[in-house]
Amino acid sequence: MTDASQAFDPVRIGVVSVSDRASSGTYADQGIPALQDWLGRALRNPITWEPRLIPDDEATISATLRELVDDARCDLVLTTGGTGPAPRDVTPEATLAVATKVMPGFGEQMRRISLAFVPTAILSRQVAVIRGRALIVNLPGQPKSIAETLEGLPNGTPPVPGIFAAVPYCIDLIGGPYIETDEAVCKAFRPKSALRPPR
Ligand SMILES: Nc1ncnc2c1ncn2[C@@H]1O[C@H](COP(=O)(O)OP(=O)(O)OP(=O)(O)O)[C@@H](O)[C@H]1O
Numbered sequence: 001m002t003d004a005s006q007a008f009d010p011v012r013i014g015v016v017s018v019s020d021r022a023s024s025g026t027y028a029d030q031g032i033p034a035l036q037d038w039l040g041r042a043l044r045n046p047i048t049w050e051p052r053l054i055p056d057d058e059a060t061i062s063a064t065l066r067e068l069v070d071d072a073r074c075d076l077v078l079t080t081g082g083t084g085p086a087p088r089d090v091t092p093e094a095t096l097a098v099a100t101k102v103m104p105g106f107g108e109q110m111r112r113i114s115l116a117f118v119p120t121a122i123l124s125r126q127v128a129v130i131r132g133r134a135l136i137v138n139l140p141g142q143p144k145s146i147a148e149t150l151e152g153l154p155n156g157t158p159p160v161p162g163i164f165a166a167v168p169y170c171i172d173l174i175g176g177p178y179i180e181t182d183e184a185v186c187k188a189f190r191p192k193s194a195l196r197p198p199r
């Protein structure tokens with residue numbers, strides 16, 4: 001008999017922490033664990049992780065993103081850190097440099113969500129792009145901002161959808177695996193025509 005969990009498409013996810021201090025050991029990295037914690041709770045698919053802890057260096061960030069998509073064959077890559085205005089904050093530039101398409105809605109929605117948490121939300125220049133058959137999304141560096149932006153405020157008045165709600169359908173549209181979420185953590189949205197029958 002086949003285990004039902006085997007029926008979920010496997011998904012490969014790059015989790016990239018961009019931090020001078022965490023990558024040099026000045027403090028322990030909380031970015032990769034926070035990304036894995038949230039995604040591990042939200043997704044029902046079996047996940048293969050591709051973690052990378054790197055400094056705020058534009059060439060290194062672009063090379064890491066290319067390697068994760070072109071060689072490691074990630075379906076989704078999430079970065080955290082380096083999106084602000086400081087001279088060393090270059091994650092958006094490095095991400096745009098590897099883009100085949102820019103997806104402005106993700107950054108717009110993240111800044112909207114984050115304004116509910118901090119007035120400095122508008123300082124994050126985060127972007128999302130498509131490269132080949134992968135979606136790459138920048139998140140801010142504060143470890144708590146990872147759950148905030150991915151999950152939004154589903155119980156707020158009015159509710160504010162987190163950006164992850166749009167990720168599964170985006171990945172369908174670029175030919176990736178069918179991502180299924182635990183609705184208690186994140187209710188993904190797909191048009192009816194794109195839905196597979198519920199399990
Ligand atoms: N990977 C990380 N692990 C733990 N805390 C982090 C991490 N990245 C950022 N932070 C925390 O969030 C704050 C804002 O993040 P930001 O990306 O602006 O870092 P930063 O000030 O440029 O420094 P660095 O790149 O050396 O982490 C940091 O000052 C730090 O307190």
Ligand SMILES: Nc1nc2c(c(=O)[nH]1)N[C@H]1C(S)=C(S)[C@@H](COP(=O)(O)O)O[C@H]1N2
Nearest residue numbers: 081082083084114120124140141142145148
């Ligand atoms: N949800 C959320 N968004 C946030 C924050 C936060 O704490 N929570 N911090 C803001 C701050 S203070 C900055 S400077 C920018 C850029 O952060 P980064 O350079 O760490 O990527 O993200 C902003 N967006």
